[in-house]
Structure formats: structure tokens, C-alpha cells
Amino acid sequence: MEPVKVALLGCGVVGTEVARLLTTQADELAARVGAPLELVGIAVRRLGRDRGLGVDPSLFTTDAEELVTRADVVVEVIGGIEPARSLILRAVEHGASVVTANKALLAADGPALYEAAAKAGVDLYYEASVAGAIPLLRPLRESLVGDRVTRVLGIVNGTTNYVLDQMDTSGMGFSEAVEQAQALGYAEADPTADVEAFDAAAKAAILASLAFHTRVSLDDVHREGITEVSAADVRAAQLQGCVVKLLAICERGTDADGGEAVSVRVHPAMLPREHQLAGVRGAFNAVYVEAESAGQLMFYGPGAGGQPTASAVMGDVVAVARHKVVGGRGPGESAYAQLAVQPMADTVTRYHVRLDVADKPGVLAQVAGVFAAHGVSIEAVQQRHDDAGRAVLVVVTHSATDAALSATVDELEQLDIVDSVAGVLRVEGGDA
Numbered sequence: 084m085e086p087v088k089v090a091l092l093g094c095g096v097v098g099t100e101v102a103r104l105l106t107t108q109a110d111e112l113a114a115r116v117g118a119p120l121e122l123v124g125i126a127v128r129r130l131g132r133d134r135g136l137g138v139d140p141s142l143f144t145t146d147a148e149e150l151v152t153r154a155d156v157v158v159e160v161i162g163g164i165e166p167a168r169s170l171i172l173r174a175v176e177h178g179a180s181v182v183t184a185n186k187a188l189l190a191a192d193g194p195a196l197y198e199a200a201a202k203a204g205v206d207l208y209y210e211a212s213v214a215g216a217i218p219l220l221r222p223l224r225e226s227l228v229g230d231r232v233t234r235v236l237g238i239v240n241g242t243t244n245y246v247l248d249q250m251d252t253s254g255m256g257f258s259e260a261v262e263q264a265q266a267l268g269y270a271e272a273d274p275t276a277d278v279e280a281f282d283a284a285a286k287a288a289i290l291a292s293l294a295f296h297t298r299v300s301l302d303d304v305h306r307e308g309i310t311e312v313s314a315a316d317v318r319a320a321q322l323q324g325c326v327v328k329l330l331a332i333c334e335r336g337t338d339a340d341g342g343e344a345v346s347v348r349v350h351p352a353m354l355p356r357e358h359q360l361a362g363v364r365g366a367f368n369a370v371y372v373e374a375e376s377a378g379q380l381m382f383y384g385p386g387a388g389g390q391p392t393a394s395a396v397m398g399d400v401v402a403v404a405r406h407k408v409v410g411g412r413g414p415g416e417s418a419y420a421q422l423a424v425q426p427m428a429d430t431v432t433r434y435h436v437r438l439d440v441a442d443k444p445g446v447l448a449q450v451a452g453v454f455a456a457h458g459v460s461i462e463a464v465q466q467r468h469d470d471a472g473r474a475v476l477v478v479v480t481h482s483a484t485d486a487a488l489s490a491t492v493d494e495l496e497q498l499d500i501v502d503s504v505a506g507v508l509r510v511e512g513g514d515a
């Protein structure tokens with residue numbers, strides 16, 4: 084059989100492992116594809132670094148634009164928007180199928196790339212872009228395509244899960260935990276993308292688009308990162324029998340006219356310790372998918388790191404290479420549903436509000452009055468004292484809209500008896 088020519092763009096954490104698998108597993112991959120996979124080049128930013136891969140040094144090039152024109156399959160693991168976007172478009176125009184792990188690019192400009200691939204009759208696969216090694220996108224695109232997905236809820240960023248887990252279990256500081264995640268190859272080139280939840284928001288956009296057959300871009304996703312999560316928040320969660328996790332939540336909802344819509348958000352939230360997502364440790368990811376006929380499905384595994392991510396990349400490489408061998412392309416995206424995006428203000432959830440208050444008669448009544456005035460029903464109230472002996476009032480609400488809760492917090496901040504609103508966290512995973 085004619086070999087399938089593979090070009091690798093980028094040789095960092097993920098690219099190095101992809102190159103390693105392409106060379107060390109060559110015989111088995113050839114047997115699975117039905118033709119040898121020939122690595123025709125590796126585009127790097129700088130030549131001359133010994134990457135310890137044992138590949139022919141002449142394969143390294145700084146001319147990615149030229150490289151993509153002589154490949155059947157292009158693997159993009161450079162990351163970022165440009166030049167990744169232009170290189171993918173150029174590859175597609177030259178008839179190459181593309182495998183990418185680049186969620187930032189797909190969440191920003193996915194539809195244009197999917198259309199270009201469809202027009203050129205090639206594949207654009209991106210399993211590695213969400214939840215690393217976990218097979219998640221193909222199940223959504225293929226296995227569940229006959230069902231109606233109603234909700235996708237999960238932990239999709241390994242770096243932040245690692246940081247929050249360290250804060251919960253070892254009391255490690257935020258910065259030290261981020262540095263460790265970087266050293267372990269979990270973090271993005273700029274870890275701001277992780278801790279400010281741009282990465283998780285991009286993944287949520289990709290998940291919502293596939294799950295609901297619509298188009299959701301990064302700008303449609305409500306995003307809150309973990310930089311504001313303090314040791315006191317983690318401690319407060321512990322006192323409630325909860326952990327703090329960064330969650331991505333994609334749900335069916337309604338628009339202002341009562342029509343079908345999607346709600347897509349990423350934010351830290353308290354989860355009861357007995358909830359299955361609460362037990363997801365380190366850089367692992369886990370995603371629940373709820374579908375009308377299938378019920379609840381859970382996908383769990385390593386969500387970041389060079390080797391796990393390379394596993395997902397290679398799964399796609401074999402898939403698109405098989406299509407090259409037999410001719411044609413695999414299933415692509417469908418966005419026929421064209422759903423509106425529900426504003427965050429209308430999203431309904433529960434809240435945990437921590438207030439530093441004066442310890443005197445009438446405080447509780449005044450605070451409760453503010454919640455009531457905004458139609459936010461209180462589920463539980465607890466008063467305790469912090470380590471400095473100041474009064475802390477903890478209010479857990481029943482379900483309320485984000486708009487009502489924001490208005491409540493704004494008014495609480497104005498009360499003389501409230502020294503500060505010390506923390507507001509959403510509470511997920513309960514039935515109340």
C-alpha cells in the first residue's frame with residue numbers, strides 16, 4: 084500500500100509524544116490503518132534542539148507552510164490562533180485531513196474550519212481538544228447522534244482540578260500548585276488560559292456545539308476562573324461537607340420568548356463530597372452526559388499531559404488515515420439546530436453566601452429580609468466565628484436566578500451590619 088504521509092506541526096509536550104508513538108508503534112499502526120504512516124516532517128520554531136526522539140534530523144523544518152502541502156494528514160499541536168489557523172486552512176486546501184488538539188482555535192473559529200474541511204472533502208478531527216485522552220467527542224458525534232442530549236456537566240481542565248485538589252487536600256498555595264501543574268505538562272503555554280477558565284470555556288463551547296447540534300463559540304460561554312477561590316472558600320466548602328471544583332455545564336434552556344436555547348457556563352462551584360465529580364483528583368477529568376434515552380453516562384480519565392493527549396491525537400490520526408486509505412471522509416459536525424444562548428442572568432442554581440457581619444440582635448432578620456426582597460429563598464443559615472473571633476453568617480439558598488442573586492449580593496454589601504460579602508459560590512450537584 085502507498086504510505087499515508089503525516090506532517091507534525093509543533094514538537095512540544097504533546098507533539099513530542101505524538102512523534103514518539105508514530106515512530107515506536109509504526110508496524111502496529113500500519114496494520115491498523117491498512118497502510119504505513121510515514122512521518123514526512125516535523126515543523127518546529129527553532130532547529131538544532133536535541134529532542135531525544137531518535138528521528139532523522141532532516142525531518143525537522145521551520146517551514147510549516149511548505150510542509151503541510153506534502154502531507155495526507157496534518158497534525159496541528161502548535162496551539163493558539165495563528166499560525167495554527169492559516170496552516171490548517173492551507174493543509175485542507177491541499178487535500179490533507181487535519182487532526183488538532185487546539186480547543187482555543189476551534190472555540191474561536193471552528194465553523195469556518197469545519198466548512199473548509201467539508202468543502203475540500205477531508206476530515207478535521209479534534210478528540211484531544213476536550214478532556215485529553217478521554218474518548219468523548221466521538222461518542223457525542225457518533226454514538227449518541229441518535230439520542231437527544233440534554234446536559235453535559237463536568238471537570239474539563241486538568242490544571243485547575245490539580246490546583247483545587249492540592250488546595251483541598253494538602254493545603255498547598257495557589258501559585259505553587261500552578262507551577263507543579265506546569266512542570267507536569269498539564270498547563271497551557273500561558274497558564275492564565277487555565278486558571279481564568281478560557282481553556283475550560285473553549286472546551287464547553289466545543290461540547291455544547293456537538294451535544295446540541297448547534298454553534299456555540301467562546302464568547303457565548305459564561306466564564307469565571309479559579310483565581311478568586313481563596314483558602315477560606317475551600318475551608319468553607321469543607322465545613323459544608325463539600326469540595327470546590329471548576330465545572331463546565333452545558334444545558335438545554337429557554338430564551339426570552341420561551342423558545343429552545345442552550346446555557347453554557349464555566350465557574351467554580353461547591354459539590355457535595357459524595358458526588359461522583361467530587362472524587363475526581365489531580366489532573367483527571369470527568370464528564371457526565373445526560374441523554375433522553377441513554378440516561379446518564381460518565382466519561383472519566385486523564386484530561387491533560389503529553390502522553391494521554393497524544394493517545395487521543397493518535398486515535399484521530401488512525402481514523403483519518405483509514406478514511407484516506409478507503410477514500411472519503413468520516414462524519415462531520417451538524418449545526419442545524421441554531422439554538423439561541425440563554426443569558427447567564429436567567430440561569431438558575433443554588434448559592435452559598437458567606438458574610439462577615441456584626442454580632443448583634445436583628446442581623447439575621449435584616450440579612451434574611453434582603454434575600455426575601457429579591458425572591459431568593461433560603462435553604463439553611465449558619466452562624467459561626469472565624470479564627471479571629473468575628474461573626475460569619477453562611478447562607479445557602481434554594482434555586483434562584485443569577486440575576487436575583489447578584490441583586491441580593493449588591494444590596495447586602497450596602498448594609499451597615501455587613502462588613503463584607505466574603506465569598507459567593509454556586510452549589511451544584513444537589514436536588515434542592
Ligand SMILES: NC(=O)C1=CN([C@@H]2O[C@H](COP(=O)(O)OP(=O)(O)OC[C@H]3O[C@@H](n4cnc5c(N)ncnc54)[C@H](O)[C@@H]3O)[C@@H](O)[C@H]2O)C=CC1
Pocket residue numbers: 092093094095096097098126127128129147159160161162163166184185186187211212215268269270271272386387388389392
Ligand atoms: N499539554 C496538554 O496537556 C494538552 C494540550 N492540548 C493542546 O495541544 C496543543 C499543544 O500543546 P502543548 O504541546 O502542551 O504545547 P507546547 O507549548 O508544549 O508545544 C507547542 C510547540 O509548538 C511550537 N511552535 C510554536 N509556533 C510554532 C510554529 N509556527 N511552527 C512550529 N512550531 C511552533 C512551540 O515552540 C512548542 O514547542 C495546544 O493546542 C494545547 O491546547 C490539548 C490537550 C492537553
Ligand SMILES: N[C@@H](CC=O)C(=O)O
Pocket residue numbers: 212214215239240241242243269270271277282386387388
Ligand atoms: N491545560 C489543559 C490541557 C488539556 O486540555 C488542562 O489543564 O486541562
Ligand code: NA
Pocket residue numbers: 210211212213214215216217218219220395
Ligand atoms: Na478527548
